[in-house]
Amino acid sequence: EALFSKPVRHIAVVGAGYVGGPTAAVIALHNPHIQVDVLDKDPRRVRRWNSPHLPIYEPGLVDIVRVSRDGASARLRDASTEDTPVDRIPNLFFTTDSQTSLAKADVVMLAVNTPTKTFGVGGGRATNMTTFDAAAKEVALYARPGTIIVEKSTVPCGTAQRVRKMLDEVRPGVAFEILSNPEFLSEGTAVKNLMKPDRVLIGSAKTPSGRRAAEALANVYAAWVPRPRILEVNAWSSELAKLVSNAMLAQRISSINSISAICDKTGADIDEIAKSAGIDPRIGSQFLKAGLGFGGSCFRKDISSLTYLAESLGLPEVAHYWSQVNSMNEWQRDRFAYKIIQRLEENLVGKKIALLGFAFKKNTGDTRESLAVDVIRVLLQERPGEIAIFDPCCLSEDIMRELEPILDATNRERVHVYSDGYQACQQAHAVVVINDSDPFRQSPAQQLVKSNIDTVARTPYYEMSTHSTHVALEEDMVIEGSRFS
């Protein structure tokens, strides 16, 4: 039998994070005959994946994990999974024992983190590939010949080629095939996106064995994804396409936010503008909501990666064009923080400001690149009495870790994370809604905000939040809570 053409029986996913965990769970759900091992070097994370309290919050995730991990007879809420057999033999495992799994796997998916690194005096940004390269090296050491290695992480263009060279050095003469299979899920809707992906992109070397490997991976997806949605392209296209998708989504957010600044200085209404522009099918209405901008671990990083690529290819104009998307995003957040200060009569001394929502967008517990951090950074310069943070989706240790770089001996005691939204808002001079996750909408804090605004303060209720929700970044962004008690 030709190499790379065997049906896949065993998949190892390296990295049990926001991408690795849900992706593995959905693959396992739809392929009961494939054993899926998810490997992570963080034993705490693995323990939580093996417990009822998963380390990440994603709507619907617990249900599918229970089916494949526990063989539970779960009734799945998503209509698309009606045909999924329940009551089954477990085929999803979370473990730290990577050597054993890597030695058995037909396919290894690398889903480790690829953060940004800064370099040079000008603070240039590029992808930090240290973690990815270390994981790839581990695979090179322990995987058996004929393993298909898949880049699931978002990586710079040319990584497949680079990994190929690395494998040749570590295991000379051993046949491996490297595929690019970037992930397009959004946090907060990961399960939905994985269950019904718009597309599955598989990039390979255009050689007979590359094509066979791509076909083997396509067959895994074909268990639930319609064939026309599985696109087979070359590895460079696949790697670049992922960066382009994120860059273009982020670009829309920065574009509409730039217009919101014009609206602020004129009588134009940004929601009316977005509606009017978005109704044109050539433009479309999604990602056209003005707000605090984009946060999270992906958009800024992927634009930096694109910019770096353009620079290194000798295309400074292209690099400058895309870097503006990030600059506009940062400016928007500062602009918002200064508006809060303005609304509080340019004086924050002794005042309490409650921030509701800390995750980088609604319906996730992910605090990485939280929009709130920049807002808090600017507010702290004005020496407020207290910044009170409440987000029922986030762990307080994650919130504090994210804030660590902006805290020092003088401002540390001003920042508090509350587990009770009501207490966070009590005696606040202003309540700022950073995002409005579903659990938060139903929480007493939201009720408190609404009832106080409507019945006590009689200040109109204005929301402002990340791009994914209703937003008004206009005059009245801050809920005046001075009469809260």
Ligand code: NAD
């Ligand atoms: P994450 O930080 O949540 O998860 C990465 C995990 O990999 C961590 O748990 C870490 O402990 C583990 N890890 C690192 N090195 C390891 C090794 N050698 N062996 C075993 N485990 C190891 O990251 P994430 O958000 O899941 O992102 C993963 C990749 O997917 C990134 O490249 C990211 O850009 C990309 N991506 C993320 C999203 C998203 O929404 N988060 C969407 C699409 C693509």
